[in-house]
Amino acid sequence: MIIVEHLSGGYEDVPIVKDVSFTVEKGKILGILGPNGSGKSTLLKVISGLLPATAGTVFLDGKNIKHYSPRALAKKMAVLPQLHANAFSNTVREAVSLGRYPHQTGFFSNWSEQDERAVQYAMDQTGVARYEHTSMEFLSGGEQQRVFVAQALAQTAEVLLLDEPTNHLDIAHQRQLLDMVRKEAIECGLTVIMVLHDMNLASLYCDELLLMESGSVRALGVPHKVLIASQIEDVYQARVTTYAHPEIPKPQITIMPSTNEYQQRADIVKEDFRVTPDYIQLKSTIPLKTVSSAVHNPGIGWYDCLLNRSVPGDYVISDVKQEVADFLQREHFSPTSTVVMLTAVPTQLFALNEYSTEFGSVFVVVTAGVGNAVDVSRTHERQDTPYIGTINTWVVINGCLSEEAFFQALMTANEAKTKALQSENIRDYLTDTIATGTATDSLLIAATQKGEEMRYGGPITAVGKIIGKGVYETTVQAIQNYKNKA
């Protein structure tokens, strides 16, 4: 456990670190974040005693670190500095063995079994044992970095200070190293303080974060209390946004480039839609921000090609993903920039309408097959397997929607669809009640994200009104096309 109380210090008489206080409990990991020159590395140097503290104290196991001898301190606290070039020709094993220096005392002290075990363990943990007899000068920067981590581990100290340990490492080794540090913390009670540049890694691996700004503490706490977009923007003077990690309940941060490169005016026009017997296609010149429940590339993303593909009624549903991928390759569509929906309805029964609004035009495209319509409130009574989605709805907006507006637009569009089924008196043939949709309907909202941002997409907003009207009218039209053909 390490306690830092009102610590100030730096080079010569100029304090770079000003009045920093925090506590790291045994087995916990503290991440230090901050812009370049905010004093992160200096703080680490003052804590490790490399630079003098002008005020404040650091307690290690309840004892002021000033009262430790260099050797005793090295037994308690290991430090991994930023990598620097060296004129050495040691082997990896020799380099790691130097970590045992503080444990070797006396004029003729011998290499003990404990020393050997610590070195072997450190090399195994960091994956450098493979080249233990290789000379350091022949290793890459990343490999050298891992050797230094091993050297610090071999000290078998209780506290580990790391200054940008993931420098020079590829993501596989970043993960391996940080996983290892985390494991040491959890299993062996290692207390860790590390300076990291990568806020996302810091969020994933640290129990607490310390955000520094010009030498002082700006924020201290669990990751989601420190990585707040507005706070990060303020400290780093860079536009960022936060989002959730897909698997772990920790916030992630991404930067928002400030270039105008993507600001060229590009509108979706009716001519961008194309209908062939196989599919309905929208090919855009710019990527569209898309939220959908499509088969291929569902969820949120940026895509410049939308496909609503017509497949035979006996289409095998078990390997849809693979079949669609094969189809895209066969037809020379880009698998990463194309969204694909499937329908059993022939493409010529589609309905397409354009609605012009004050912010830009909105297109609604619907294919509706209502032979398998169901009442969603009664589907718990049936056991049949799902069919190919039969009402596929696209709403393509020349405008800019907020995240919130996208999801409200989805709701608005779905409500409008249900209303269309109701007014067309489409029924669930099992229950003979009004149907609300089909078993596998698909819905897509796409927007060019140009122009002023629309924050909301609910039914009484400008965009919501058009979506409601548009989806209702177009769905009715598509249902009628379907009925007429039948």
Add this chain to the structure above:
Amino acid sequence: MSRAFLAYITAITLLLVSIWCGVSIGSVHIPFEVFWNRAADETAANILWKIRLPRVLLAGLVGASLAIAGAAFQGLLKNPLADPYTLGVSSGASVGAVVTLFFGISIPVVGLYALPTLSMVGAVLTMVAVMSFARIVDRALKMETLILTGVIFSSFLGSLISLMIALSGEELRQVIGWLLGSVSMRGWPYVQMITPFVVIGSAILWTQRRELNVLLYGEERAKHLGVNVKRSKYLILVGGSMLTGAAVAVSGTIGFVGLVVPHMTRMIWGSDHRHLLPLSFINGATLLIICDLVARTIIIPRELPIGVITAFIGAPVFSYIFYKQRRSKGVRV
């Protein structure tokens, strides 16, 4: 560990062979048995005990001192070009010696040994001056500061020597001869004079062998690993300077040994100072004994300055080992 064992066996064998060659080869051949039986050949025994043996021992001690000091300085300064003369101590010793010759100084008590004595005084004064000055410039006593200070002092003292050479008349030959280095005509008193310094200086460096290993990674890293960096630095500087000063005082400035022997030893046996220091010590002794043998036998009856031979033999050997080493390691270019 068997590798280290092999290293010591090889080094000691070579040393013993070179000592034997050093005492037996010469204008008068010394048979083996006079070592234990003076009566076998009285003349040979006299030459052995009074001339050859002290000369060989002195060469060995000087070579050992320069080599171990060089190894320690290279490790401490993390500079492959560092040698015992880098810090300017040798220039101080030289000034002491040249002043003695130039002014024909004689000191009553020490008599004939005025030169080594004054030389030693010069070395000590220079060491104190260099370290004090470096400390004033930079309290942390950084390596760069030390090297620069050493260079400044060396140049200054070097100019003093040049001045005296320029102004000298008859003493010129003596001065130049001394500067080129020699271990001839010294005798036992010189061996006795250098021995305590060799023992103490080497012992000081030996205590710092593990610290030197850690210091290779820089002062910061060494601090992190628990080294009392300041103390280590002083001990290494004092130990190394003591050895250098003593060596220069008794034999003049013999170049190349302090630079090359540690490198050769490092290339062959690795840079672990626990073995590098003692092995350099032994190999340095061997090299200088062989060089001295060559210096006095190659164009009999004339004797060449030993400094000429060290570079003459050392450079090609060094180049060969360097070449082999790099090739076998497959250096990435």
